[in-house]
Amino acid sequence: xxxxxxxxxxxxxxxxxxxxxxxxxxxxxxxxxxxxxxxxxxxxxxxxxxxxxxxxxxxxxxxxxxxxxxxxxxxxxxxxxxxxxxxxxxxxxxxxxxxxxxxxxxxxxxxxxxxxxxxxxxxxxxxxxxxxxxxxxxxxxxxxxxxxxxxxxxxxxxxxxxxxxxxxxxxxxxxxxxxxxxxxxxxxxxxxxxxxxxxxxxxxxxxxxxxxxxxxxxxxxxxxxxx
Numbered sequence: 001x002x003x004x005x006x007x008x009x010x011x012x013x014x015x016x017x018x019x020x021x022x023x024x025x026x027x028x029x030x031x032x033x034x035x036x037x038x039x040x041x042x043x044x045x046x047x048x049x050x051x052x053x054x055x056x057x058x059x060x061x062x063x064x065x066x067x068x069x070x071x072x073x074x075x076x077x078x079x080x081x082x083x084x085x086x087x088x089x090x091x092x093x094x095x096x097x098x099x100x101x102x103x104x105x106x107x108x109x110x111x112x113x114x115x116x117x118x119x120x121x122x123x124x125x126x127x128x129x130x131x132x133x134x135x136x137x138x139x140x141x142x143x144x145x146x147x148x149x150x151x152x153x154x155x156x157x158x159x160x161x162x163x164x165x166x167x168x169x170x171x172x173x174x175x176x177x178x179x180x181x182x183x184x185x186x187x188x189x190x191x192x193x194x195x196x197x198x199x200x201x202x203x204x205x206x207x208x209x210x211x212x213x214x215x216x217x218x219x220x221x222x223x224x225x226x227x
Contacts, residue, residue, distance in 0.1 A: 014062045020161045020189060023151040024056075030146070031060060034090060034120060035067050042120070046111075046145025048096075049124040054188025055152040057124040061092040064122065075099050082106035084113035089120060096125035096142060097132055108138045124150075155182055158189065162196060171200055174211040184219060198222075 016035065021028055027049070033042040049057050065072035071088045073081045075095035082103065091114055099107060114121045125132055129143030153161065159178045166173050177199075185195060195218075202218050203210045 014059045015066070016060070016063045019056055019059055019063065020153060020157065022153045022157050024148075027060075027148045027150065030148075031064060031122075034064055034122065044146045045118075045120045046115070047122045048129055048142050048145060048147045049122065049150050050126065050128050050147070051150035052152050053126065054190075055150040056189070057150050058094055059190075060150070061094050061122065061124055064090065065092050075103065077103075079103075079106055082110050084110055084117070086117070091119065091121040093121065093123040096123050096134065097127055099134060099138075101135075104135050104138050108135070108141065111138070111141045121145075153189065155179075158182060158187075158192060161189070162192060165193065165196060169200065171196075171203075171210060174209070176212045177210060177215050180212055180215060 069088055070090040072092045075098040123142055132139050162178055199210050208214050
């Protein structure tokens with residue numbers, strides 16, 4: 001049986017405009033202040049974002065990394081990524097809860113240099129600063145600035161966002177498709193959006209409308225269980 005690739009890991013352009021706001025309106029307004037290169041820097045130069053997996057933390061950091069003179073740093077990045085550079089104005093440190101011991105030291109030193117130089121740093125992790133499994137000095141510094149919880153979307157907000165995306169593509173979804181998808185598939189928005197793409201392709205390939213039977217067939221074809 002031939003599989004129809006879902007491309008769940010495919011990188012798509014991530015911007016603040018494509019972030020589904022939900023309950024994060026205040027946070028999104030704040031982060032937009034970091035995108036204007038010529039304006040004065042935000043009053044609060046350090047921000048820490050935390051929230052459950054799939055809430056959109058990495059989406060936000062990668063969206064901000066498109067700004068000139070910004071650097072995105074993954075938790076498992078090589079040490080040179082943690083080295084301060086005067087030409088970098090905004091540092092974006094992701095998955096702080098996954099930092100190894102050596103990277104924690106590097107992140108601590110980077111934080112101090114950014115603070116002294118007048119730069120900006122936005123970090124993200126799965127827990128609030130006080131709960132991070134990190135060395136005390138780094139954990140304390142990550143909690144010095146503004147702290148925002150990135151709220152995941154409710155089921156109703158996910159369905160509304162996916163419905164809007166489907167309408168923008170001219171897709172006609174049967175009423176039961178999206179509720180079934182939420183209860184039988186991965187629940188993060190990148191995976192749900194990728195499945196919407198796959199449904200569109202599978203519908204065109206099979207010349208069938210996007211109905212619940214089509215979705216069930218595709219899930220069975222892919223062998224994709226709910227996670």
